Amino acid sequence: MVNNKSLQKIKIGFVPTRRNIFSATAAIEFADKTRKKLDELGINYVDIKEVNDDGLFYDDDGLEKITQKFKAAAIDGLFIANENFGTEYEVARLAAKFNVPVLLWGPKDEAPAPDGSRRRDTQCGLFAIGKVLRHFNVPFTYIRNSDIADPSFSRGVIDFVKVCNVVKTFRNTRVLQIGPRPFDFWSVIVNEGELLEKFGIQLSPIPLGELTSYMNDLIKKNDPRISETKDTFRKWADIKIKEDDFTKVAALKLAMQDKMKQYGCNCGTIQCWTELQREIGILPYASEALLQTEGLPVTCETDINGAISEVLAESATLGDEKALFADVNCRHPENENGELLQHLGTFAFQTAKNRPVLPPSHFVFDYPGSAAFQAKDGTYTLVRFDGDHGKYSMLLGNAKTCAGPYEQGTYAWFEFKDLNRFEAKYVYGPYIHHMAGVRADVVPILAEAGKYINVEPDYFDPIKDKVAAYWYGDYESILTDK
DSSP states (O other): OOOHHHHTTSOEEEEEEOOTTSOHHHHHHHHHHHHHHHHHHTOOEEOOGGGSTTOOBOSHHHHHHHHHHHHHHTOSEEEEEESSSOOHHHHHHHHTTOOSOEEEEOBOOOOOOTTSOOSOOHHHHHHHHHHHHHHTTOOOEEOOSBOTTSHHHHHHHHHHHHHHHHHHHHHTOEEEEESOOOTTOGGGOOOHHHHHHHHOOEEEEEOHHHHHHHHHHHHHTTOHHHHHHHHHHHHHOEEOSOHHHHHHHHHHHHHHHHHHHHTTOSEEEEOOSSHHHHHHSSOSHHHHHHHHHTTOOEESTTOHHHHHHHHHHHHTTTTSSOOEEEEEEEEOSSOTTEEEEEESSOSOGGGBSSOOEEOSOOSSSOSSOOOBEEBOOSEEEEEEEEEETTEEEEEEEEEEEEOOOOOSSEEEEEEOSOHHHHHHHHHHSSOOSEEEEESSOOHHHHHHHHHHHTOEEEESSSOHHHHHHHHHTOOSOTTSOO
């Protein structure tokens, strides 16, 4: 169930519409029913009741009033509710004024009256509106023509709010880049100019020294937040490292957090080895884990597109599920469709199946500062945003956790429907060995958001038709073979 507080993050402009040749009384009645349902669902919406006597949209006078109101409110999405046939050119004119996701729906028509007359003709109007939105080059999301009480309406509206959150978050993403990429990691090369020009995504690069000197100052001044951060770590994990190293882990977390705030960033990435260890003597992964836990994703090896992948994954859940960030590493020794996803500690603590530990070292790097636990069992959405040669896409799909050997660090074994197909997607690219994941099925949300952010979904299983069916009213899990 979606948290009502999470739904409040997104503001929807509610636009019930009608056409004059059909019953205004019926349109008003169904608009009010729609409002009541939105209230029950906890949707944060801006209404238009004061634009005219019936609180419906159908003319140029309403267009001007609604445009001004919605711009002043800074809406994140537009919900066109076609309460009878609707005025297709007016709603298209309105939608074209806002660069936000658009939801189209209309309540199912009643049976004709005994005399053969009909009051609303809503479905026919939906066809007209869809066509005119296309003429205006306005992308939109459609919920099937249904009764207000139908579960497809409630689910569709809530999912649309999630889509709006993905789009809003993506368009406002600013990544703190701490240090250049490690020399050996050519795979994380990105085009900073393209990310800005195509998507509005900004990078805020700083040298490692700016971070480490700031961190050392926090320790030197005995910043009281260090002690508080250590207490927070203890709530989440068993601490198996020396006290001086633990102080560094807490101070590094605060330093990254403060730098993200200073540069207005909602996520970050860091050159995690090996210069960092020479300067401060610890690994950054446990610090990253706590930042992940608190909703500030940070990735390793200066993987900027990986950070964007995490932002996409978490925003599709309205932030209710925290992400794991993993290396896609090796095949399962026994399960032909099993694969290891792991890292040295970059999973959010909320994802832990067992009590996390901050161990003295990790087999890859003999330094303190990693975290260790197995991720919770369940079905995850896995996503990788990436691109090259000017083309960008999201690799998307679902996988279920499965049993597998113990691994140091943070890890989970996943079973895919066809690991060979998944592997081939990665090898042929444009993806690399890092992937974000959340314990929720948000593939349809991310795929739908793609049409608004100009990022093509690329499925590692042949589920394109199933994802489309999800939005058109087939609410069986897209994981099933039905």
